[in-house]
Amino acid sequence: MGLANFRGLFEGEEFPRALSRTGLYVLVMLPFATVVPMALAIMLWKRPGRTSDIYRALLFLPVMLAPVANALSWRFVLDPLGGIVNVVTGGLGLGERDWLGDPSTALAAISLVTAARFVALNMLLYGAALAAIDRRCLDAARVDGATEWEITRRLVVPQLRGTTILLSFLCAVFAGQWTFTNIAVLTQGGPDNTTDNVYYRLYTYAFTYFDAGTGAAAALTIVVVLCALFGLSTLARRVAGTFGAPGRDRPTTRLAAALAAPLTALTRRRRAAL
DSSP, rough: OOOHHHHHHSSSHHHHHHHHHHHHHHHHHHHHTTTHHHHHHHHHSSSHHHHHHHHHHTHHHHSSSSSSHHHHHHHHHTTTTTTTHHHHHTTSOOOOOOTOOOOOTTHHHHHHHHHHHHHHHHHHHHHHHHSSSSSHHHHHHHTTTHHHHHEEEEEIIGHHHOOOOOOOOHHHHHHHHHHHIIIIIIIITTTTTTOOHHHHHIIIIIIIIIOOHHHHHHHHHHHHHHHHHHHHHHHHHHHHTTSSSSSTTOOOOHHHHHHHHHHHHHHHHHHHOO
């Protein structure tokens, strides 16, 4: 593997385009890896019980299913001739379309299919982080007259900062890998390479074209990018003050008091105004 392989890799249009689309996958799925699972985890955490456990189990199903079987099931759901999605959109008067065959919707469809796994897994990870929060701080805020939205925004969400940073970088790492199976089964990179990413492009170089040199250059490029992401993740967590041993996100009394101070001051100002 020489420099000529890297030169040929980046002089062509396919790999740089696949690299940019991999970044687009990350941007599209980032809210599904952080905001959506955080909201679901907080809602289930605030209402503990058997019903919440059932909802967690149902939401975790996309992770338990085999990736290929999951992709095949979505092929029937998104089928342009009688798929469930087209039946619903047609019944609502929105029209039918080929979701996986239309260049304007194929990437969004692949992203949403893959996002279900991020939501399922990250919801449990946020739930584990929420289990470390002392509920007495929340009870004290309620006694002071704080609303549930204020408690969530000022007490709960700030204590999930380290988990959110970690899951954001994990999304950047795994978005391309988890979309690979869906691309291979549903679109094969099409239409017009609009759903291609670097992992599928690597697979194409190595096992379709049997170009070992270009495939090795693509693999090494991916490894370098992943190492850079790991370095950025480590730096971001250190800057945020959350880098260290597992359980560092567990709130201490001092941290909880510091987070609750602005909320307590706001509540006092409200009482004074009344």
